[in-house]
Amino acid sequence: LSKNAEERIDQLKHSGYRFEYWDGRKLMRMGEKLPKWSPNRHNLRDYQEEAVSNVFTAYSGGNRKALVVMATGLGKTFVLSEVAVRMLQEDPERKVLILAHTLPLLKQLECALWSQLPSTAPTQVWSGSDKPSSFDGITIGMFQTLHSAIGTLPLDQIPNFDTVMVDEAHHTAAVTFANVLEKVGN
Numbered sequence: 001l002s003k004n005a006e007e008r009i010d011q012l013k014h015s016g017y018r019f020e021y022w023d024g025r026k027l028m029r030m031g032e033k034l035p036k037w038s039p040n041r042h043n044l045r046d047y048q049e050e051a052v053s054n055v056f057t058a059y060s061g062g063n064r065k066a067l068v069v070m071a072t073g074l075g076k077t078f079v080l081s082e083v084a085v086r087m088l089q090e091d092p093e094r095k096v097l098i099l100a101h102t103l104p105l106l107k108q109l110e111c112a113l114w115s116q117l118p119s120t121a122p123t124q125v126w127s128g129s130d131k132p133s134s135f136d137g138i139t140i141g142m143f144q145t146l147h148s149a150i151g152t153l154p155l156d157q158i159p160n161f162d163t164v165m166v167d168e169a170h171h172t173a174a175v176t177f178a179n180v181l182e183k184v185g186n
Contacts, residue, residue: 031119034119035119036118036119036120037118037119038114038115038116038117038119040115041115041116042075042078042115042116044075044078044079044082045075047074048074048075048078048079048082051068051070051079052079052082052083052086054066054068055068055079055083056083056086067169068080076167077108077109077112077113077167078112078116080098080109080165080167081112081113081116081117082116083165084096084098084113084117084138084163084165085116085117085118085121087162087163088121088137088138091162093136094162094163095135095136095137095139095159095160095161095162095163096137096138096139096161096162096163096164096165097135097138097139097141097159097161097163097164097165097184097185098113098138098139098140098141098164098165098166098167099141099142099143099146099164099165099166099167099180100140100141100142100143100167100168101142101143101144101167101168101177103127103142105167105168106125106127106140106141106142109140109167110123110125110140113138113140117138121137121138122134122136122137122138123137123138123139123140124137124138124139124140125139125140125141126139126140126141126142126145126146127141127142127145128142128145131149135159135161139159139161143177143180146180146184147176147177147179147180150179150180150183150184158183158184159184160184160185161184161185164181164184164185166181
């Protein structure tokens with residue numbers, strides 16, 4: 001901690017606040033005690049389950065692309081989450097990228113995903129200057145950040161993802177978006 005942070009903690013301690021420090025080992029032990037699934041996990045509705053099933057039917061038939069179209073409020077994010085979860089269950093080494101094009105969508109995806117994923121699924125956000133140290137599991141990425149990285153980083157620093165999902169897929173027709181998909185997808 002910085003000297004300023006330590007001084008502020010001392011001030012707050014004198015005001016009756018209690019501080020507890022957690023190092024990496026303690027956080028790992030706490031994480032190991034988490035239940036596998038969140039109590040807030042949503043069970044899919046029949047039409048959502050059908051959408052997930054259709055994605056896997058297309059995928060198993062050799063088609064490497066699938067499109068899910070649903071009206072606003074019907075749970076596309078839950079469908080997307082469930083597809084990601086099942087893909088990781090099939091292959092825990094799989095690297096999944098979920099792309100969004102606005103910060104509010106990115107935050108919404110991140111929050112919605114956490115309740116749907118098992119506690120063992122690694123997740124990270126790639127947005128702005130925050131580049132994850134690992135791309136294992138699920139990466140929720142901002143399209144503009146990846147577009148910028150492709151233009152500035154050496155090719156060996158651009159991760160290759162096994163599965164790429166796009167929220168608001170109508171944006172994929174843009175040349176810049178297509179370029180990102182080409183560079184990061186297998």
